[in-house]
Amino acid sequence: MSDLTVTDVRLTPVLIADPPLLNVQGVHQPYTPRLVVEVVTADGVTGVGETYGDTKYLEPARAYAGLLPGHSVADLNGLAALAQRVAVGHARVEHAVDAAGLRGAQTADKVRLSVVSAFEVACLDALGKAYGQPVHALLGGKVRDHVEYSAYLFHRWEEHPDGAGERDDWGAALDPAGIVAQARRFVREYGFRSFKLKGGVFEPDREIAAVRALAEAFPGQPLRLDPNGAWTPETSLRVARELEGVLEYLEDPSPGAAAMAEVSAGTDVPLATNMCVTAVPEIREAFLTDAVQVVLSDHHYWGGLRATQELAAVCHAFGVGLSMHSNTHMGISLAAMTHVAATVPHLGHSCDSHYPWQTEDVITRRHTFTGGRLTVSDAPGLGVELDRDALGRLHARWLDESYAAMRERDDAAAMRRARGHETWTAPGLPRW
Ligand SMILES: O=C([O-])C(=O)C[C@H](O)[C@@H](O)C(=O)[O-]
Ligand SMILES: [Mg+2]
Known part of the structure; x- marks a missing residue:
């Protein structure tokens, strides 16, 4: 022993x-x-x-x-x-x-x-x-051998202001054509079969157009739009009307459970969240008011992999779907996400991951997506070194x-460093 x-x-x-x-x-x-x-x-x-x-x-x-x-x-x-x-x-x-x-x-x-x-x-x-x-196995055993991930699409600049940071060759994506081109590369290189567009960047009509362009380029494939609470319930309902039948789900269109419940009452488009259900005390209101139909679990939020399994069980009990949220992370966290996702029976949606955007890692062998999926490791522990x-x-x-300024992540401060945005402050939500 x-x-x-x-x-x-x-x-x-x-x-x-x-x-x-x-x-x-x-x-x-x-x-x-x-x-x-x-x-x-x-x-x-x-x-x-x-x-x-x-x-x-x-x-x-x-x-x-x-x-x-x-x-x-x-x-x-x-x-x-x-x-x-x-x-x-x-x-x-x-x-x-x-x-x-x-x-x-x-x-x-x-x-x-x-x-x-x-x-x-x-x-x-x-x-x-x-x-x-x-x-x-320590979590009770896998119920699937592969975990499916979605392509996480972002509007983006070609490079950081003043050439800071590491350059990549993805180019800018600031309009629907740029987003479709980015999605095509995700498909080519990783085989993703569903797509999430980070919204809340441009006025809603421009983001609706990007989702429509994706729907045209990838007919029948699941699409999600996530403006991180940037819209009023009224705007959210307008977007939902325009994209009904096109979206797999609309993620956090409005900020807070009360506003999400208002949107939910007015549309059949499923609403997902990683903003208004992020800890146990927030579950009750959101579920009892039918504010959300899908929760994006995140073991970094909930306190680990076993807490994520508990969340999955609560979601199942309430008939709420489960997906998985991701923020900038490396391969250790992706391994952890994949292990827990492999154990959750009712994972009805592909998981988010920022990983393809992260070119630097602390593990010896990077994870590789095949057909948009990761194979669940059977090696002892997480299976990473x-x-x-x-x-x-x-x-x-x-x-x-x-690099001291980078030790705290602050996306608004990063925006202020760009020419033309020197007075930028993160907008109050909802913005539109
Ligand atoms: O799904 C989400 O809401 C996110 O991934 C939040 C993140 O902070 C995302 O907005 C990002 O990294 O820009
Ligand atoms: Mg989100």
Whole structure:
């Protein structure tokens, strides 16, 4: 029997390249902070996890890391309780809206759950390696061998202002033709069979036109539009009328459960969310008012993979569909997402992933999408291996003072750095 006691915890904040992808808040900055968590057991088994790297997560993660030694990686139920002993800088979170993720009002508990999520994944990875079992087996076993993902389309600039960051060859996409061209490349290179367009960037008619152009280019294939709460219920209903029969679902057209319920009452287009159902206390109102028909789970929000399974069960009980949300992330999180998605029986929609936009990673072998799907790994743990050189390089960037402004993700600040947008502030929602 191996000794599963945690004897060491390593936290490594990194900055990873991110293209100039546009959203309602602004634009992705050239580099985004992520945090890599390693837990080491008495027997020398190391498990890895990944979460947000901004200071408001990093500080409680450091405190949490101090509490973990002596804890068994098998005591997964004890992880959330441990988090209650961690202080979260209230000034940083209460009533503030997350500058990047748009996950509704921030609370200390949401921050704690995002921290715990990485430690839970790291514990599961270590436990799986110690037992010789894949993470999906520890979660009860996979119900599918492949997990389907959708192409995550963004309006974007060709490059960051003043040539900052890493260049790529995707080119600009600022109109329907550009979005269709981007989608075609996603299909060519990854085989995706469904598409999500990040909206809330341009006035609604321009985004309706982009969705129509996608429908024409990819007849019968599932399409989603997500303006991150940029529209009033009235605008949302107009868009829903125009795109009825075209959209698989409309994601967070209006901000908050009450506005979503108002939209939902006036349309048959299913509404999805990763903004108004992001933590347990938010479920009741949204489900009882039929505000949403699909929840985008996200283990970084809910506190880990087992909490994601619990969310899936609640959604099933209420007849609410399940999909999966993603934010800028690396391969550790994609592995975790794939393991949990493999275990959820009622996953009726392909999952989101930003991963194709992320060219930098800390794992030795990047995940490859085939036919828009990832094969579920049966290797022990998550089935990924840390690339220590890459981790060191991306951490060195994080340490480098000339990148200090990137240590907090702030899409509005990134927008202000662009010519012509110097006075930009993230618009109040709804915007249109
Ligand atoms: O589905 C979503 O709402 C997201 O992925 C939120 C993200 O912050 C996305 O808007 C982004 O990264 O620009
Ligand atoms: Mg969304």
